Amino acid sequence: MSYEYRTYRGQGLAARLVSGVGALFAIIEIVYILMLTLGADQSNRFFTLIKSWAEPLALFFPGLFHTGNGNLDIVVNYGLAALFWLVVTGLIARVLTR
Numbered sequence: 213m214s215y216e217y218r219t220y221r222g223q224g225l226a227a228r229l230v231s232g233v234g235a236l237f238a239i240i241e242i243v244y245i246l247m248l249t250l251g252a253d254q255s256n257r258f259f260t261l262i263k264s265w266a267e268p269l270a271l272f273f274p275g276l277f278h279t280g281n282g283n284l285d286i287v288v289n290y291g292l293a294a295l296f297w298l299v300v301t302g303l304i305a306r307v308l309t310r
Contacts, residue, residue, distance in 0.1 A: 227305035234301025240265050241294035248290075249283045269293060 244266035252259050267274070270293040277288050 223309055227308040230301050230308060231305045234297045234305075237269050237297040237301075238294040240269060241290050241297070245287055245290045245294075248286050266290065269297070271296070 240262060244262050247259055247262060254260075254263075270290055273289045273293040273296070275289065276292065277285065279285055279288065
């Protein structure tokens with residue numbers, strides 16, 4: 213009986229880990245959106261670090277929608293990337309708990 217308990221706890225831990233990674237990816241995207249739209253100094257090391265993480269995590273979303281407004285483009289495209297990570301990792305976590 214303790215073996216089943218440990219297996220279940222392991223699945224729950226894996227699901228929480230996957231959800232946490234998705235949340236971290238989404239937070240990186242949101243911080244990048246805020247830094248771009250609020251006019252952060254792009255030569256700053258922190259900005260460069262966040263940019264180096266956010267751009268690869270955005271996958272194919274940057275440039276997907278062109279609204280004519282630069283800030284709105286950033287919010288929509290990188291916001292979709294953040295939402296994508298939350299949904300995909302949420303689905304993976306749900307599969308892991310079954």
